[in-house]
Amino acid sequence: MRRWPFILAVALLFLTGLGIATYRYLDTGMPPLPGQERMVWQIEARITFSANGDAAEALLTLPPDQNGFEFLSETGASPGFGFAIDRAGPQRRAHWTKRTVEGSQTLFYKLDLVQDTGRRVVEDEPKRRRAVSFDGAYATAANEVLNALRPKSANARSLAEQLIQEINTDPLDQNMSLLLQRYSPVRLTGALLSRANVTARTVKALRLRDGRRRQRLRDYLQVWDNDGWLLFDPRRGLIEDTANILVWQTGNPAVLEVIGGTRSRVTFSMVSQTHSALGLARERYNPFDLSLQSLPIAEQGMFKLIMTLPVGALVVVFMRLFVGVPTSGTFMPVLIALAFLQTELLAGLIGLVLVVGAGLLLRFYLSALNLLLVARIATIVVLVIALVTVLAVVSYRLGLISGLAITFFPMVILAWTVERMSILWEEEGPLEALIQGAGSLLVAVLAYSVMNLAAVRHLAFNFPELHLCVLAAILLLGRYTGYRLLELHRFTPFLKHSP
Amino acid sequence: MNWLISPQALRRQGVMGMNQRNLHFVGRYNPRQAYPLVDNKLRTKRLAERAGIPMPALIHEVSRQHQIEAIEPDLGQLDEFVIKPAHGSGGKGILVIASRDRDAFVKSSGERVDLNHVKHLLTNIISGLYSLGGRSDDAIIESLVHTHPMFTNLSIDGVPDIRVIVFKGFPVMAMLRLGTHASDGKANLHQGAIGVGLDIQTGESIGAVQRNRPLSEHPDTGEPLQGITIPNWRDLLTLAARCHDVTGLGYLGCDIVLDADKGPLLLEMNARPGLGIQIANGNGLGERLRAIEALELFAPGLEVRVDWAMGGIGLDQSRQAGR
Numbered sequence: 069m070r071r072w073p074f075i076l077a078v079a080l081l082f083l084t085g086l087g088i089a090t091y092r093y094l095d096t097g098m099p100p101l102p103g104q105e106r107m108v109w110q111i112e113a114r115i116t117f118s119a120n121g122d123a124a125e126a127l128l129t130l131p132p133d134q135n136g137f138e139f140l141s142e143t144g145a146s147p148g149f150g151f152a153i154d155r156a157g158p159q160r161r162a163h164w165t166k167r168t169v170e171g172s173q174t175l176f177y178k179l180d181l182v183q184d185t186g187r188r189v190v191e192d193e194p195k196r197r198r199a200v201s202f203d204g205a206y207a208t209a210a211n212e213v214l215n216a217l218r219p220k221s222a223n224a225r226s227l228a229e230q231l232i233q234e235i236n237t238d239p240l241d242q243n244m245s246l247l248l249q250r251y252s253p254v255r256l257t258g259a260l261l262s263r264a265n266v267t268a269r270t271v272k273a274l275r276l277r278d279g280r281r282r283q284r285l286r287d288y289l290q291v292w293d294n295d296g297w298l299l300f301d302p303r304r305g306l307i308e309d310t311a312n313i314l315v316w317q318t319g320n321p322a323v324l325e326v327i328g329g330t331r332s333r334v335t336f337s338m339v340s341q342t343h344s345a346l347g348l349a350r351e352r353y354n355p356f357d358l359s360l361q362s363l364p365i366a367e368q369g370m371f372k373l374i375m376t377l378p379v380g381a382l383v384v385v386f387m388r389l390f391v392g393v394p395t396s397g398t399f400m401p402v403l404i405a406l407a408f409l410q411t412e413l414l415a416g417l418i419g420l421v422l423v424v425g426a427g428l429l430l431r432f433y434l435s436a437l438n439l440l441l442v443a444r445i446a447t448i449v450v451l452v453i454a455l456v457t458v459l460a461v462v463s464y465r466l467g468l469i470s471g472l473a474i475t476f477f478p479m480v481i482l483a484w485t486v487e488r489m490s491i492l493w494e495e496e497g498p499l500e501a502l503i504q505g506a507g508s509l510l511v512a513v514l515a516y517s518v519m520n521l522a523a524v525r526h527l528a529f530n531f532p533e534l535h536l537c538v539l540a541a542i543l544l545l546g547r548y549t550g551y552r553l554l555e556l557h558r559f560t561p562f563l564k565h566s567p
Numbered sequence: 568m569n570w571l572i573s574p575q576a577l578r579r580q581g582v583m584g585m586n587q588r589n590l591h592f593v594g595r596y597n598p599r600q601a602y603p604l605v606d607n608k609l610r611t612k613r614l615a616e617r618a619g620i621p622m623p624a625l626i627h628e629v630s631r632q633h634q635i636e637a638i639e640p641d642l643g644q645l646d647e648f649v650i651k652p653a654h655g656s657g658g659k660g661i662l663v664i665a666s667r668d669r670d671a672f673v674k675s676s677g678e679r680v681d682l683n684h685v686k687h688l689l690t691n692i693i694s695g696l697y698s699l700g701g702r703s704d705d706a707i708i709e710s711l712v713h714t715h716p717m718f719t720n721l722s723i724d725g726v727p728d729i730r731v732i733v734f735k736g737f738p739v740m741a742m743l744r745l746g747t748h749a750s751d752g753k754a755n756l757h758q759g760a761i762g763v764g765l766d767i768q769t770g771e772s773i774g775a776v777q778r779n780r781p782l783s784e785h786p787d788t789g790e791p792l793q794g795i796t797i798p799n800w801r802d803l804l805t806l807a808a809r810c811h812d813v814t815g816l817g818y819l820g821c822d823i824v825l826d827a828d829k830g831p832l833l834l835e836m837n838a839r840p841g842l843g844i845q846i847a848n849g850n851g852l853g854e855r856l857r858a859i860e861a862l863e864l865f866a867p868g869l870e871v872r873v874d875w876a877m878g879g880i881g882l883d884q885s886r887q888a889g890r
Contacts, residue, residue: 389586494659497758549591551574551584559582560572561779561846 074547078540085536092531100531101523107183108140109276109340111314114176115324117332121170124328128177130160131274131316133189135296140180149175157321173329185311193267193292202259206250209243214264216241224266225298225306228291231257232305254287254302267292272317273299274336281337285316285323373409375528378538380405380515385545387511392552395511396488396504403481404508405515410476413516417509419474420482423455424505427486428493435490449483456482581853582845588818592856593839596735596817604814605836609653609705615833618813620806622833623649623826627708635689639682642708649712650688652697653705658725658753660697662688663711676724712832715825717798720790721745724752728822728834729765729797730844731807732852735817736867738804738876739855741765742847743795747777748787754822761785762847763792768879770800776847803831804873810836812869820844855881 093100115126130153133139144151149164162177202210217234221227234244235253247256254270261268272285288307289300299307299315307313317323326332380402387393395401408416430451434444456474485508493501518524527534551559577584583592604610615622626648627641642648650662662685663675671679691697692706718727725746732740742762746752749759756762761782764773775782775792784791797803807821810833820840823831845851858881864871 392585500757547590549584549587551577551582552586555584556571556574556577558779559577559846560570561776561781561849562577562580562582562851563569563572 074543078543081536081543082540085533085538085540088533088536089531092533101526107340109181109183109314109338111179111181111274111276111336111338112176113179113334113336114174115164115326115332115334116172116174117326117329118172119166119169119329121168122328123165123167124169124173124326126162126164126175126327126329126332127154127321127325128162128175128334129317129321129323130162130177131179131314132159132318134315135189136183136185136187136311137314138182138184138187140182142177142179144175144177146175158319159317159321161321169328181314183311188296191296194269202247202263206247209246210260210263212243213241213247214260218264223293224261224268224291225293227264227266228257228261228268228289228298228300229305231260232289232300232302236303252287254289257289257300257302261289261291269319271299271315271319272323273313273315274338276312276314276338276340278338278340281335283336283338285334285336288313288315290315290318372525372529373406375532375535376409376519376525377402377406378535378542379524379528380519382538382542382545383515383518384511385542387514389545389548390552392554393507393511394504395508396492396501397484397508400481400485400488401508401511402515403478404485404512405519407477407481408512408516409519411474413513413520415474416477417513419459420477420485420509422459423452423474423477423482424485424489426455427452427482428490431486431490435494445483445487448486449479452482452486453479577851578853581851581855581857583842583852583856585842587853588839588842592734592818597819597838598815601815602838605816605819605838607653607705608651608655608835609707611833611836612707612709614813618809620809620813620833621829621831622709623712623824624710625707626710628653629689629706629708630693632690632693635686635693638686638689642682642685647711649709650685650692651707651709652692653707654698654702655692655704658751658755660688660692665711712824712834713827715798715827717795718745718825720788721785721792721795722752722754723747723787725754726824726834728754728824729803729831730840731804731821731823732840732844733807733811733819733821734856734859736808736811736869737859737872737880738767738807739859739881740844740848740850740852741767741770741804741807742844743772743797745785747785749777756841756843756847761792762843763795764844764848764850765797767804767882768877770797770803771795774847774849776843779846797825799830801873801877804876805869806831806833808869808872808876857881 113128115128117124117126126149130142142153144153144162144164146164148169149166152163152165154161154163164175201207213231213234217227217230221230234241235248235257240248247260251259258268258270268289268291271288271290273288274283274285277283287302289302290297291300292298299310299313301307324332324334381399383405384395384399384401388395388398404420407420410416411419427448431448434447439447456477456479459474489501489505492504604614609625609628612622612625614620616625626645627638629635629638645664646667648664650660650664652660655661662680664672664680664685665675666673668679671681672685673679689706692704695703698704712726714722714726721727722745727743727745729741729743731738742764744754744756745761745763746754747759747761751758754760759778761775761777763775765771766773772793772795777786783793803823803825806823810819810821811817814836816836816838818838818840820837822834822837824834826832842852859875862875862880867875
């Protein structure tokens with residue numbers, strides 16, 4: 069009965085629960101509220117080539133870590149081929165090998181990534197590559213183009229924009245049309261920028277569009293601007309919103325190299341999913357993690373229900389100790405609430421009242437038979453099953469699919485409810501049975517409403533440590549000695565004594 | 568707002584709530600292992616017999632089927648008796664036989680039953696039909712209580728009893744419980760029986776309530792509920808106080824009946840007595856319980872405790888003066 073150690077223990081429980089939850093939130097980025105969704109892209113690179121009959125090797129350059137994307141997982145599924153990821157070069161490369169292979173081959177590389185516009189990858193300014201040398205007339209033309217544009221531009225960015233604009237104007241400037249006879253627009257822009265001492269590179273990138281198949285990489289221009297790369301479309305200029313552009317390859321080596329094969333090509337297909345943020349945190353887990361998410365999906369579903377039970381228990385404790393609602397059976401309401409979670413409220417409520425009501429009628433007949441308790445309950449279980457069957461079949465025949473939901477109620481719980489209600493009825497009278505029945509139902513519906521809150525289900529399952537806080541609250545209520553709310557009504561006769 | 572009372576007002580009057588009762592009194596002063604002593608009326612009877620506490624006399628106990636087959640000669644000599652289950656509650660499974668008419672047994676209501684009916688009831692009792700958990704039970708055959716004539720018009724059917732709350736051996740509050748038609752003759756407040764608050768010092772009635780509402784006369788008989796005085800009050804309190812000594816329960820309710828010939832008899836005990844007694848008395852238990860908790864007496868004797876109780880320990884002296 070010492071007070072302070074108890075309060076200390078409760079506070080410790082509470083803080084521990086909250087602390088672990090906070091830590092996990094910070095560590096895994098598990099969202100504290102449900103439904104915070106982010107776009108997940110599943111990208112598939114499909115490589116086809118025709119093998120010569122000897123050893124074959126395929127090398128696919130893989131996209132670099134970059135702003136705005138976070139890689140979740142990658143696989144290279146290809147039957148018969150050895151697969152490895154080669155990290156030696158400037159960019160990672162997927163490497164497939166096979167000793168002898170002939171005929172047309174298909175290799176897959178799958179990449180899952182999340183769009184995270186806030187994500188930044190810190191890069192140093194790359195060493196400037198030697199400027200492309202233009203010879204003869206081209207050099208003169210290039211110098212003239214640059215001399216014309218330089219006064220109009222303030223920095224690398226504006227110079228690039230001017231250049232792209234100039235290349236895409238119609239009619240073309242004389243110098244420009246000369247240069248374009250020799251160079252592709254992207255290469256020309258890159259070369260001119262280099263000549264102007266701007267760090268620029270041409271990259272190959274994938275435009276992410278949901279559900280697209282057989283997509284190809286396209287050429288873009290990247291220009292270094294103080295602290296990062298700016299992406300330019302060689303036809304339209306600066307791309308402000310790069311959220312849907314995944315840079316795949318930035319220079320050498322080539323995107324795809326196939327040795328021992330011909331007619332090689334790579335195409336991309338992609339789908340997006342609005343994975344809840346939760347799913348992402350889940351996939352990020354390491355194998356040593358002891359969280360509920362490491363369980364198989366079916367068991368997770370089970371635990372999603374089980375984990376709401378403590379919350380329901382808290383509601384019951386609160387309603388009984390603080391409000392003073394009478395219930396038949398201490399935790400029967402939680403079990404009923406649990407069943408409601410599976411049936412949906414209205415269908416469950418109607419089904420429960422129907423079955424328990426009919427069961428009560430039958431039970432009155434049984435009580436005339438003078439059976440012993442165990443036999444009595446067993447009989448009621450059988451009768452309840454019969455009632456449930458009839459209810460399910462009849463409602464289904466009538467086209468009320470929701471009538472089938474009654475099967476979610478645990479039969480033994482229904483039988484016990486019938487038994488308890490009938491004992492109450494006989495011992496305390498119908499009024500008391502009605503009051504306690506209504507009380508149980510009220511508490512059950514309340515527990516259901518709380519257990520059914522998306523936030524509660526989310527937190528209970530994903531932050532199971534928060535149950536320590538629930539426990540602390542239950543312990544605290546367990547020591548509540550004040551009046552129950554309903555006692556304030558019960559003791560109203562004392563009003564006349566109070567001044 | 569006359570349907571709600573503020574917690575402050577209740578606290579000021581020392582009204583005890585259910586949580587407080589359970590945590591501070593039942594939980595703290597009633598050892599778990601003492602519960603069977605009061606839950607099983609057969610054990611209560613044996614205990615009372617050893618300690619010399621008067622109860623309706625135990626005539627027979629029946630725990631096996633073969634005893635029922637051989638019950639006829641035992642019952643043959645009895646003109647009146649009561650059969651009840653040892654673990655019964657709420658008055659279920661009780662048969663009151665008030666007289667004999669040759670072979671037939673006459674119930675208190677005048678209805679006649681035969682021996683087979685009695686045997687059938689005994690079978691039901693021992694098979695656990697009336698015990699709460701459905702466990703097999705014992706049947707008790709005990710002597711009939713002759714209701715004190717002063718209660719003739721005060722109670723319907725059942726025997727009125729006096730509930731005394733005993734805390735640490737001190738009687739602290741009492742009420743007379745009268746059966747009504749609404750309660751089906753049972754003396755249970757929440758079933759609709761009348762609770763008449765009794766002055767713990769004198770045994771005089773203070774006021775009466777039925778289902779939380781004050782009333783001045785019996786709803787069925789019209790008998791006034793004022794001016795009732797329980798005779799031999801001190802004996803009754805002494806009897807209640809002794810229940811604490813034999814059970815070791817620090818917070819208990821004793822149900823005592825007044826027999827016309829034998830005086831106060833203990834009927835049964837309750838380890839978690841209800842709170843309605845406060846409403847019947849128009850007074851909270853809190854002050855009295857606290858006053859007794861604060862008493863510094865070393866193992867006070869029986870008479871000492873009854874003296875304290877009749878001296879009005881924990882009673883609000885100002886309110887007392889005004890009465």
